Amino acid sequence: NAGVTQTPKFQVLKTGQSMTLQCAQDMNHEYMSWYRQDPGMGLRLIHYSVGAGITDQGEVPNGYNVSRSTTEDFPLRLLSAAPSQTSVYFCASSSGQGAYEQYFGPGTRLTVT
Amino acid sequence: SQQGEEDPQALSIQEGENATMNCSYKTSINNLQWYRQNSGRGLVHLILIRSNEREKHSGRLRVTLDTSKKSSSLLITASRAADTASYFCATDAEYGQNFVFGPGTRLSVLP
Numbered sequence: 542n543a544g545v546t547q548t549p550k551f552q553v554l555k556t557g558q559s560m561t562l563q564c565a566q567d568m569n570h571e572y573m574s575w576y577r578q579d580p581g582m583g584l585r586l587i588h589y590s591v592g593a594g595i596t597d598q599g600e601v602p603n604g605y606n607v608s609r610s611t612t613e614d615f616p617l618r619l620l621s622a623a624p625s626q627t628s629v630y631f632c633a634s635s636s637g638q639g640a641y642e643q644y645f646g647p648g649t650r651l652t653v654t
Numbered sequence: 655s656q657q658g659e660e661d662p663q664a665l666s667i668q669e670g671e672n673a674t675m676n677c678s679y680k681t682s683i684n685n686l687q688w689y690r691q692n693s694g695r696g697l698v699h700l701i702l703i704r705s706n707e708r709e710k711h712s713g714r715l716r717v718t719l720d721t722s723k724k725s726s727s728l729l730i731t732a733s734r735a736a737d738t739a740s741y742f743c744a745t746d747a748e749y750g751q752n753f754v755f756g757p758g759t760r761l762s763v764l765p
Binding site: 638 | 685694754755756
């Protein structure tokens with residue numbers, strides 16, 4: 542199993558550009574989520590999905606879109622990048638919400654200039 | 655908003671010593687998890703403790719939970735240089751059953 546994979550590993554964007562961060566898992570997990578990690582802030586939940594076709598907002602959803610057309614994939618779209626979106630982004634998956642271990646991808650380091 | 659807050663923010667110890675990190679949270683929880691993050695990597699799950707449990711062990715790790723004090727502790731015994739990492743607690747009170755992470759404790763184990 543590859544686990545949770547994320548691409549790209551690094552990305553530099555100019556303000557106003559859009560892009561999609563890719564996330565895939567091969568563990569047949571129903572629950573997937575996106576977090577951003579900023580220094581001294583821990584991880585903050587952006588969006589999550591409890592299954593294909595179902596998504597919901599987390600703590601910091603503004604400026605981001607998600608979709609879940611398959612169980613395996615959960616892309617995160619930045620609509621119009623802003624310097625405040627400079628961060629490290631992590632995708633995670635688990636068998637369900639609640640008392641389940643989350644498996645994290647290696648992260649995407651995004652810089653917006 | 656942060657549900658969990660780890661203490662201390664940073665901890666430096668010698669190899670072989672024990673390391674203790676604490677997590678305090680604000681509202682009642684169902685579950686609490688501890689994760690480790692090595693520099694530049696994703697988080698790795700260490701242990702989950704439910705609100706009706708008081709202590710759990712996994713290898714050199716010991717986690718306690720005191721729901722009356724709204725706090726948890728992670729003890730790493732006989733630490734090794736490879737334990738150098740950031741450690742995060744996550745609680746599931748807010749946003750339904752989604753977990754909320756604290757800012758973490760940076761542990762340095764010196765050889």
